[in-house]
Amino acid sequence: MKHLNTIGRYWREKYQQKVYKVPISISGFTCPNIDGTVAKGGCTFCENESFSPNLQDNSKFKLNLFSTSNPYLEKQLQQLQMQFDATKEVLQNKFGAKKFIVYFQSFTNTYAPLETLKALYEKALSFEGVIGLSIGTRTDCITEEILDYLEELSKEKEIWVEYGIQSVYDQTLEKINRGHDFENIKQWIAKTKQRGLLVCGHMIFGLPDETQQMMLKGVEESVNLGIDSIKFHPLYVVENTLLTLDYKQGDFHPISEELYIDTLVKAIKMLPDDVSISRVTAGISDQTLLDPLWCNNKHQQIHNVKQALLKEGLIY
Numbered sequence: 001m002k003h004l005n006t007i008g009r010y011w012r013e014k015y016q017q018k019v020y021k022v023p024i025s026i027s028g029f030t031c032p033n034i035d036g037t038v039a040k041g042g043c044t045f046c047e048n049e050s051f052s053p054n055l056q057d058n059s060k061f062k063l064n065l066f067s068t069s070n071p072y073l074e075k076q077l078q079q080l081q082m083q084f085d086a087t088k089e090v091l092q093n094k095f096g097a098k099k100f101i102v103y104f105q106s107f108t109n110t111y112a113p114l115e116t117l118k119a120l121y122e123k124a125l126s127f128e129g130v131i132g133l134s135i136g137t138r139t140d141c142i143t144e145e146i147l148d149y150l151e152e153l154s155k156e157k158e159i160w161v162e163y164g165i166q167s168v169y170d171q172t173l174e175k176i177n178r179g180h181d182f183e184n185i186k187q188w189i190a191k192t193k194q195r196g197l198l199v200c201g202h203m204i205f206g207l208p209d210e211t212q213q214m215m216l217k218g219v220e221e222s223v224n225l226g227i228d229s230i231k232f233h234p235l236y237v238v239e240n241t242l243l244t245l246d247y248k249q250g251d252f253h254p255i256s257e258e259l260y261i262d263t264l265v266k267a268i269k270m271l272p273d274d275v276s277i278s279r280v281t282a283g284i285s286d287q288t289l290l291d292p293l294w295c296n297n298k299h300q301q302i303h304n305v306k307q308a309l310l311k312e313g314l315i316y
């Protein structure tokens with residue numbers, strides 16, 4: 001039996017204790033794929049304000065990306081503090097947690113004036129117990145200037161940049177309205193790695209018209225870019241997305257759990273030992289999930305993945 005190199009094990013070895021990720025969602029952040037800069041409507045699977053009245057509030061509270069002044073900054077800093085404190089308290093009470101990575105998760109967390117990013121990142125790093133940041137973004141939303149700044153931060157703290165790769169095929173990226181091609185992904189991951197920053201790549205299995213062979217090739221090519229960690233997601237259809245239209249017209253068929261797990265196990269077996277695994281599946285347990293319904297119970301999904309890996313002698 002072999003213990004897989006999960007991100008949890010990686011951190012435990014590095015810091016001699018468990019490190020907890022604290023997800024943060026800052027109002028005002030959006031995405032160039034939603035606001036019309038590169039595309040409108042966002043990725044076809046993304047629930048966003050183009051489709052969801054629940055997210056309309058965010059559109060009233062938008063950053064002017066071409067200005068260095070941000071009238072919402074104080075509110076955003078308060079939001080960061082409140083969200084961090086609330087999650088930290090729960091983690092401390094439940095698990096005695098002491099070390100944290102602040103995870104800027106929602107939307108595109110480098111798509112804002114640099115001064116805003118600096119204020120938010122530095123506040124997050126100032127919280128007691130925080131050893132680093134994980135910043136979720138797109139490869140077309142990073143600049144040399146931001147990378148220079150993150151490189152400076154990484155001299156003292158652990159800085160992860162999480163890029164949505166999703167697919168390495170341009171025809172798939174086009175079908176999901178990603179707004180950039182694989183060349184852009186290759187270019188910016190290389191630049192990020194040149195700065196010595198840690199990179200986590202997100203991959204989706206079950207994208208339109210991708211075969212298992214294509215998905216596995218995608219993992220291989222992503223690993224070849226030098227990523228340090230990887231997240232795997234199945235593609236599922238939720239209400240208020242462009243994908244719903246294709247799904248309802250019978251033009252999109254979600255991946256089965258069997259194929260997902262089989263692909264995942266094969267992908268994990270291909271990973272070099274130094275690429276950690278940050279996530280093996282994703283799901284949503286509310287009424288917005290249309291299909292596949294096996295994505296509505298994350299505990300069951302993880303249990304099934306663990307069992308499949310155990311059969312291969314791998315402990316997740």
Ligand code: SF4
Nearest residue numbers: 031033042043046107
């Ligand atoms: S990049 Fe992320 S936030 Fe932007 S549209 Fe795609 S899924 Fe949504």
